[in-house]
Amino acid sequence: MFSKTLRGTSLRGGRPGGASLAVLLTAWYTMASFVVVSAATGLLYLGLANNLRKISEQSLLDELDVCRALVRERGGDSQALHEEVEIDSAVRRYQKFYVRVLDASGMALSTTPGMDRDLSSSRLAQAAAGQQGIFWIDSPGGAPYRAIVALLPRDSTHRDVWTLQVAVDLTQEQEVLGRQRVWVWAVLAAALIFCPGVGVAIARRGTRPLREVAETARHIGSSTLNERIRAEGYPVEVAVLAEAFNAMLERLEESFARLSRFSADIAHELRTPVNNIRGEAEVALARTRTPEEYGEVLASCLEESVRLSELIESLLFLARSESPGDHLKRTREDLGRLLTDLRDYYEATATEMGVTLTASVGDSVWGDVDRALLQRALGNLVSNALAHCSAGDGIWLSARRQGGQTSIEVRDTGSGISADVLPRVFDRFYRADPARSRNSGGAGLGLAIVRQIVFLHGGDVRISSERGRGTTVSVVLPQST
Numbered sequence: 001m002f003s004k005t006l007r008g009t010s011l012r013g014g015r016p017g018g019a020s021l022a023v024l025l026t027a028w029y030t031m032a033s034f035v036v037v038s039a040a041t042g043l044l045y046l047g048l049a050n051n052l053r054k055i056s057e058q059s060l061l062d063e064l065d066v067c068r069a070l071v072r073e074r075g076g077d078s079q080a081l082h083e084e085v086e087i088d089s090a091v092r093r094y095q096k097f098y099v100r101v102l103d104a105s106g107m108a109l110s111t112t113p114g115m116d117r118d119l120s121s122s123r124l125a126q127a128a129a130g131q132q133g134i135f136w137i138d139s140p141g142g143a144p145y146r147a148i149v150a151l152l153p154r155d156s157t158h159r160d161v162w163t164l165q166v167a168v169d170l171t172q173e174q175e176v177l178g179r180q181r182v183w184v185w186a187v188l189a190a191a192l193i194f195c196p197g198v199g200v201a202i203a204r205r206g207t208r209p210l211r212e213v214a215e216t217a218r219h220i221g222s223s224t225l226n227e228r229i230r231a232e233g234y235p236v237e238v239a240v241l242a243e244a245f246n247a248m249l250e251r252l253e254e255s256f257a258r259l260s261r262f263s264a265d266i267a268h269e270l271r272t273p274v275n276n277i278r279g280e281a282e283v284a285l286a287r288t289r290t291p292e293e294y295g296e297v298l299a300s301c302l303e304e305s306v307r308l309s310e311l312i313e314s315l316l317f318l319a320r321s322e323s324p325g326d327h328l329k330r331t332r333e334d335l336g337r338l339l340t341d342l343r344d345y346y347e348a349t350a351t352e353m354g355v356t357l358t359a360s361v362g363d364s365v366w367g368d369v370d371r372a373l374l375q376r377a378l379g380n381l382v383s384n385a386l387a388h389c390s391a392g393d394g395i396w397l398s399a400r401r402q403g404g405q406t407s408i409e410v411r412d413t414g415s416g417i418s419a420d421v422l423p424r425v426f427d428r429f430y431r432a433d434p435a436r437s438r439n440s441g442g443a444g445l446g447l448a449i450v451r452q453i454v455f456l457h458g459g460d461v462r463i464s465s466e467r468g469r470g471t472t473v474s475v476v477l478p479q480s481t
């Protein structure tokens, strides 16, 4: 049972192989938290970049609107435009803001001081040629700008059109984004260092109940099978494991107790015939005996030896049939024939006792059974019936198909078994009437063997009895047999 493997990992001896749960949990936690931190910082960075872009674009568009409004309201007043350009560049102290107004011939009417150095009108016109709306442009010195070039019609005929070139310096925006990138990398590096640490701590904490359960389990031995793991306070999953483990201990303890009782019973049962043989031999050797007396002693010893070897054989049978593996040599058998053979075998004894023994089989009933074993089981049932019948009683053997099953019945009108002991008659070494059974040589193993044989066939055995009225034992075998 314990040699079963868990996902291919043998648990026999030493530590089980495979990755540690704590390591797996740590790895998954680290990966998951790293992905979350990366996604969060990445999204924050993109959000910031987007907002900064929107702000600079909006300021370009605002400037454009102001200039358009000025041209619309004041017509050819280039002085007003010039003032607006001056004011704007003065207001934006931290962000270079360039505005240039060109007349229809391309002459600059107004230019923010310094703009010609960084962004000449031809450079801007060239960059704007292939673009729509706001575009990105670098100065010859490498400074980044966002710019827009727009037409300013001075009257409704659209014949005199000025051109407005507006550019905003992005150096500060790029610096802010650069600092943000440094933060992003710093946060990611910190996550890479801290996440495994936190993961290890969490995994250790999470698996601690498991280690405690394992520790308790490690200390439980055959002499401390009554110990249990206290599941209170543990997480549900571990509590379930602990409860399953406790249930297994319960079963083991019960099996152990049964085995020790069985061993004690075996010792007791073997002692009686051995003591008898020893006693007879000692008494016989105490003084010189006649050959007849020696013969009697030897015959008595032989009888005890036969009983002893039968007992040993029964015990061996029970032990072997409990070990795993199919012990059956199945053949297709006529069960009616099997019952009549059984009747013929016991008929002489029954007649001698004044008991009627009848085998009744209706339609022929066949089954794939181990003939020798089934014969042995049914023989045990018939000899039980004979042992508890007296002159005038009857025993009936019958076999029939019943709802897809085969039912073989041994019914007698003997002394019966009282209801209080009936549930125990299949226990090993159990005798409902020890004095009587012992006289008839019974060890109390017959029904245990019957049950074992029927179980090997995949069937079930039931007993019903009433004190003073008789007993019926039914062996029910599945259809496949």
Ligand SMILES: Nc1ncnc2c1ncn2[C@@H]1O[C@H](COP(=O)(O)OP(=O)(O)OP(=O)(O)O)[C@@H](O)[C@H]1O
Pocket: 380, 384, 385, 388, 412, 414, 415, 416, 417, 425, 426, 430, 431, 432, 433, 434, 437, 441, 442, 443, 444, 445, 446, 447, 448, 470, 471
């Ligand atoms: N047909 C029956 N009528 C009355 N009592 C029965 C009958 N069959 C079994 N018993 C009771 O059940 C007990 C257990 O039966 P079981 O066949 O296991 O043991 P046994 O007959 O005493 O010994 P063994 O079969 O090992 O020689 C018997 O001791 C007997 O008291």
Ligand SMILES: [Mg+2]
Pocket: 380, 383, 384, 442, 445, 446, 447
């Ligand atoms: Mg018996």
